[in-house]
Amino acid sequence: MRASPYDWHSTYSIVAHDAETSQMGVAIQTHQIGFGHIVSWVQPGIGVIATQSLVNASFGPIGLSMLQEGMPANRVVDGLVAMDDGAHHRQISVVDATGNAAAWTGERCIREAAHYIGEGYSIQANMMADTKAITAMTDAFENANGTLAERMVEALNAAHAYDSRITERQSASIKVVSTKPGDRNWDTIYDLRVDDHEKPSVELARLVRIRHAWLVATEGYNLLKTDPQGALGKWKYARELAPEQEEIAFWQGVYLANSRAIPQAISIAGRIIAQALNDQPRREHWLDLIARLEESGVIEDSGTASELLAAIEAES
Numbered sequence: 001m002r003a004s005p006y007d008w009h010s011t012y013s014i015v016a017h018d019a020e021t022s023q024m025g026v027a028i029q030t031h032q033i034g035f036g037h038i039v040s041w042v043q044p045g046i047g048v049i050a051t052q053s054l055v056n057a058s059f060g061p062i063g064l065s066m067l068q069e070g071m072p073a074n075r076v077v078d079g080l081v082a083m084d085d086g087a088h089h090r091q092i093s094v095v096d097a098t099g100n101a102a103a104w105t106g107e108r109c110i111r112e113a114a115h116y117i118g119e120g121y122s123i124q125a126n127m128m129a130d131t132k133a134i135t136a137m138t139d140a141f142e143n144a145n146g147t148l149a150e151r152m153v154e155a156l157n158a159a160h161a162y163d164s165r166i167t168e169r170q171s172a173s174i175k176v177v178s179t180k181p182g183d184r185n186w187d188t189i190y191d192l193r194v195d196d197h198e199k200p201s202v203e204l205a206r207l208v209r210i211r212h213a214w215l216v217a218t219e220g221y222n223l224l225k226t227d228p229q230g231a232l233g234k235w236k237y238a239r240e241l242a243p244e245q246e247e248i249a250f251w252q253g254v255y256l257a258n259s260r261a262i263p264q265a266i267s268i269a270g271r272i273i274a275q276a277l278n279d280q281p282r283r284e285h286w287l288d289l290i291a292r293l294e295e296s297g298v299i300e301d302s303g304t305a306s307e308l309l310a311a312i313e314a315e316s
Contacts (some may be wrong), residue, residue: 002080011091012159014141015037016121017099017179018148023189024048024095027152029159029169031127036173036193044188045181047073047096053109053126054089056080058134067096074102080171091115093122097179107258116261118142136162149176149190149208156201172200174208189215213242221255238266250286254293258300281312 011030026040026048027225041049041060047067051059059080066076073094081087081104090108093115095101101113103122114131115124116138123137140158144151152174160169176190192207194200220234235252242248253269269286293299 009033011039011052011127012123012125012137012156013052013093014121014123014137014139014152014155015048015050015093015095015101016148016152017095017097017101019099019120019179021148022179023148023176024097024099024179025148025152025174025190026050027149027172027174027204028052029156029172029204031170033171033196035171036175036195038208040173040175042175042177042188043068044177045097045179047094048175048177049076050093051090053091053106053113054086056084056086056090056092059084059090059092063092064095067094072096072102073100074142077102077104080104091126093124095121097181111113123155130224132269133305147208147212149174149212150205152176153201153205153208157205160201160213169200170197171195172197172204174204209227210242210245212276213238213245213248216241217248217252220252223285224255224259235268250289254290 011028013026013028015026016024018315024047026042028036028039028050030039038055038057039050039052041051041064043064049060049063051057051061063076063080066079067073073080073096076094077092079091079109081090084090087104088108091104091109091113093101093103099120101117101120101122103117103124105115105124109126112128112131114128114134115122116134118138121141123134123141125133125137133200136158137155141151141155144154148238156172171194174190175188180216190208190211190272192204192211194203194207199202216234217238220231220238223231223234238248250269256265256268290299
């Protein structure tokens with residue numbers, strides 16, 4: 001088969017389903033710049049697909065259409081393989097919205113190439129030093145704690161920790177969506193890519209952590225009116241997850257200020273501004289943003305911003 005060298009990649013991937021959280025996703029790591037866009041295919045309420053080795057990008061949209069028609073994962077894989085003259089050079093894995101997993105590894109994929117189908121997930125890789133990298137990924141995924149996204153990234157990290165001898169890694173990506181049929185196609189939970197990095201899966205883990213923090217913060221916003229204490233607990237956890245994300249604390253303060261909870265707003269948002277005393281541009285940024293939010297009506301009460309600014313100045 002004639003193919004450009006840029007068509008072949010040492011790629012590790014995992015497609016997985018989490019019944020407890022009603023989530024499913026794809027995570028990949030490969031030695032080529034920015035390949036998350038062509039390997040990973042997802043649709044909320046329908047399923048997730050990874051296509052790799054000598055990638056056949058049509059497997060993504062065609063496979064998702066087959067899943068949408070109600071075909072189970074194994075029949076989707078069988079159908080994609082049957083329609084493709086180059087199937088012996090492909091790897092394909094599918095998880096449907098009910099957690100059925102299926103995969104294919106063609107006999108002409110560059111060795112070592114293999115896959116493993118577990119309960120609700122499939123792991124696949126090619127150009128490995130040996131197939132024990134698959135075992136390392138499986139063990140990491142099954143024994144990791146945390147969200148589905150965090151566990152999938154642990155699998156990627158385990159692959160490289162075991163099997164870094166054949167090719168270096170360059171890019172990584174993750175997409176996670178809901179398994180619920182009613183969710184919107186654009187309502188993606190995680191959609192993160194590291195297109196060029198010395199340690200892409202490590203950087204991907206950092207981005208997953210930050211995205212998780214914002215998701216937890218959003219849970220707090222949704223609780224604010226019905227369970228203020230629960231909201232504050234969620235917000236505290238979000239700040240702990242990503243302490244470097246000052247905007248998490250700032251926007252929490254804005255929401256509290258709009259609820260006339262000025263002392264709590266100062267306690268949370270005022271702290272980051274007070275910490276910027278020796279960084280005048282950064283300090284002015286936050287103070288200026290409060291004024292702009294009042295002008296635009298995001299801070300709803302005309303006196304709230306002044307009260308917030310005065311209290312922050314006093315705190316500082």
